[in-house]
Amino acid sequence: MELLTINNVWMMICTALVFFMHLGFAFLEIGLTRQKNTINILFKNIFIITVGLLLYCLVGFNLMYPGFAEGSSGFFGFAGFGITAPEGGMTAAYADGGYTWWTDFLFQGMFAATAATIVSGAVAERIKIVPFMIFVIVYVGLIYPLAGSWKWGGGFLDMRETPFYDFAGSTLVHSVGGWAALVAVWLLGARIGKFKDGKPMAIPGHNIPLATAGVLILWLGWFGFNGGSVLSADPELTSLTLVTTCLAAAAGGVVSFLVSTAMYKNLDLTMYLNGILGGLVSITAGADQMSPTDAILIGSIGGAIIVFAVAFVDKIKLDDPVGAIAVHLICGIWGTLAVGIFGALAGVDQLISQLVGIASYAGICILSSFIILYALKKTVGIRVSEKEELEGLDGFEHGMDAYPDFRMNEH
Template sequence: MEETLLTANNIWMMVCTGLVFFMHLGFSFLEIGLTRQKNTINILFKNVFIICIGLLIYCFVGFNLMYPGSFIGGVLPDYFIDLFGLSLPEDGLTTAYADGGYTYWTDFLFQGMFAATAATIVSGAVAERVKLTSFMLFSVIYVGIVYPIAGSWKWGGGFLDEWGFYDFAGSTLVHSVGGWAAIVAVYLLGSRIGKFGKDGKVNAIPGHNIPMATAGVLILWLGWFGFNGGSVLSADPGATSLTLVTTCLAAAAGGISSFISSTIMYKNYDLTMFLNGILGGLVGITAGADQMTPTDAIIIGLIAGVIIVFGVALVDKLKLDDPVGAIAVHLICGIWGTLAVGIFGAMAGMDQFLIQLAGVAIIGAFCIVSAFIILFTIKKTMGLRVSKEEELEGLDLHEHGGMEAYPDFRMNQH
């Protein structure tokens, strides 16, 4: 019976792993859709690089850094000996591992999909003006070191876990970790040429393919079934089904409240606000998806959708240029979702709220300092931003040999 249950649990976890992997296509579609055609190849290259290098670096060092069993036990020399690479433990394929939820190999692969997401969040925020080599170096360091250290404080059994800090699937540990780095990167990079006028006016730079962006958001919504559903860490029927229900309801509520709020403020039906509202609801529910009732989830989503509208406006007011709204979606709604655990659901209460607030502040301070050190060093050595000429003519032309995302095949017709 135990072996049968392990097999069922492990199959569910592998399906969820595939869904989280699929989210990288969603991120790619969303980013290229909300940016200009001349940078499409560049953005796709970054997203493909992130998942490839993310898995490799997480295998080499990140997984053991995030779950440092011997380090927690206080045996420092063993920790460094066992830090690099993957080594199957004796119970790694048995019901004794992870309470029979999944095997060691599935554990690594599922967690590895999460790791790359942190850098993907930054990719969208710095689109259209960051140097490719500089971004790739940042991704290696941030995914390889910063993300797993922050994750180890909760998911690795560290001090935040001991305090009672709760983050079910990563509103803070994934989304805000990426969001804090995004805001630092955007600040150090500066805005795209033409985004802000001399009079302080915000000039919209439309994306070139809104249907593609819409497809990206719907793919991300589908992928979130694995992102949150897999975070149950088993195929438990009650827990997984509740998690999928709360996830879906929060997404729907976030979209509705975002489009209504933006319509009231700007007197038009803005599809991009609608789409980001859906993502805001998804990020908002992620910290407590297994704790909430359907009504709680709807309220969290409704508030997240409003946060998106005001968050995007705030980012613009601060003269921070975020082409895809990553800061509002992943950082601000990530903070909201983490604090919501202390307001709604099974863990509500002032003590829990203060623990959640402390966790947000500690992770935020760590990520800001880490991201600033990495990015400022890169800026002063390699440089962060492409030249004015490269930005105006497009990164596809200058960094990818003129490769076009949509070549005109008619020129080759006879």
């Protein structure tokens, strides 16, 4: 019982750290965008975490962990509405004594909301807030837990002879958000002024110190994101996971700034910050499987990918204000493939299984997000008017200003 208590306390700390990541996402998003849209972005982030948790309680948890019956296809299952702790859910008989059932629900619920937060940053500064809220309800309430059940719920990707492996969510969380972000950015179109004569123009964020604080908070939160995915306080595995997570983050940041400096001849802090996040996303699928050297290599490649991915996204005229597609989708894919290339599970069979998993999640996420967003686009519209975009969403959507004193002094 004492071991269960220790394990459970660690898992609750990790739950709190993952919750804290929502502050990091909020700071990063508002820091990298313009002052006139600050309230709008903060409102979306608060909506995601509050509604996300309620939806995960009402539907999501039992959709993600339905307890697939023997002989099931492992594609869809549902254990019923609401949550009620099973018999033995508060004892060491549950989850090998790693945590209680209530902690299990809350930890997984924090993950669920993260996927929609990724989309929030990518569509910042021009999406209508009500259609965005509808999208969040459907995507977090139904699509994320259904897709999550395919692996973490014991579904068909976990039933393979060589199971698909995603330790903490390079694909199940980050790519699930990243694919939706890609579709949303494509359907929305670029912000006014982003592309001039076909060339991308910089639209600077209004508070880079806040964005920097956001990245450091996210890095800290990843201690819970990856450390909690051990699903106990196992000393050796938890310590290794935190070491690989930190080394990948550091390597991603350093390589990203070196590559971007070589390409653009300036020391770009925002590229450095996104490199750290790229390293974190890259290690997330296999943090428990890698040696420190593996982690540095994986993070380094993730950091280099960020620089080229950001340039590529611009080249194909997609406007992603915070770099969410490069960080969460492209590095998420890389991190998932890295499981089959490095570490304890490396091999051809594992690499094939990783590719099958990536393709499966791409399929459901692209199709579902397109259907939801395209339906909204054709009915209520998803983009604000030109006047609203130019003057800022805070005044039009919320009737308030994030920095009223500053605005008054401006005039």
